[in-house]
Amino acid sequence: MREPARSDTDVLSGYRTPGGLVLDKVIGHLDAHCRQFIEHSPFATLATADAEGWPDVSPRGGDPGFVHVLDEQRLALPDRPGNNRVDGLRNLAANPRAALLFFVPGVEQTLRVFGTTAIVGPDDLGVDLTEFGRAPLSVLVLTVRRAYFQCPKSVMRSGLWDPARRLEPGVLTPFGRVLKDHCALETDLPDDATIRADLAQEL
Known part of the structure; x- marks a missing residue:
């Protein structure tokens, strides 16, 4: 039988008190x-x-x-x-x-x-x-x-600046396709290189 869900306060009570330097x-x-x-x-x-x-x-x-x-x-x-x-x-x-x-x-x-x-x-x-x-x-x-x-x-933890963790081109869905799907468009949008070049003109 599952135990009753603990309250937010109960869960937070499991964290140790922050040290002096943190405060x-x-x-x-x-x-x-x-x-x-x-x-x-x-x-x-x-x-x-x-x-x-x-x-x-x-x-x-x-x-x-x-x-x-x-x-x-x-x-x-x-x-x-x-x-x-x-x-x-x-x-x-x-x-x-x-x-x-x-x-x-x-x-x-x-x-x-x-x-x-x-x-x-x-x-x-x-x-x-x-x-x-x-x-x-x-x-x-x-x-x-x-x-x-x-x-x-x-x-x-994230390895945010680690070059080995950078995604190779093509791993993610092209952004133009993402926008097409999110906006339920019937026509294709330009490729990502074209979209980026257009954005660069507006920086």
């Missing part, structure tokens, strides 16, 4: 180490939630340092041309709390930054945010509440 590493600003990491990061994920609490996470990328450190309390994340869904920005207009997770290729540590946000115009900060020859459509300014470096175990 003490959380700071309320961007120190020199955080700034150095962000200046070398070409990729981050942006986590938001709407007014009802439904979450969203989206990728953000650019040249290393594409997220600008304005000072020890503020980051500026330019919004580049994309698919115009702007789900994250719409969420932040209703619920201005956000989190960023920064990655640096080849580095197993990641950096987590949490704070409150404001969406401003591309010229409102007096900072040149041009990248790939284009000005951003808007800028997300995040005021830092918490920042800390994440334990590297998840990246170590």
Whole structure:
């Protein structure tokens, strides 16, 4: 006979209490180490939630340092041309709390930054945010509440930067076919090389 399902609280009680370093590493600003990491990061994920609490996470990328450190309390994340869904920005207009997770290729540590946000115009900060020859459509300014470096175990387990784990071309279904199926299209879309070349014109 199966045992009754345990509650969330019961399951969580099985975790050991975090050690001092795990708790003490959380700071309320961007120190020199955080700034150095962000200046070398070409990729981050942006986590938001709407007014009802439904979450969203989206990728953000650019040249290393594409997220600008304005000072020890503020980051500026330019919004580049994309698919115009702007789900994250719409969420932040209703619920201005956000989190960023920064990655640096080849580095197993990641950096987590949490704070409150404001969406401003591309010229409102007096900072040149041009990248790939284009000005951003808007800028997300995040005021830092918490920042800390994440334990590297998840990246170590994944082998994220291990060249031997890279998929060979052709293993996954071509993206054009994926879009055709998801959108229930009757006609084929261009091959992936053509799709990528078209996207490259819009960076």
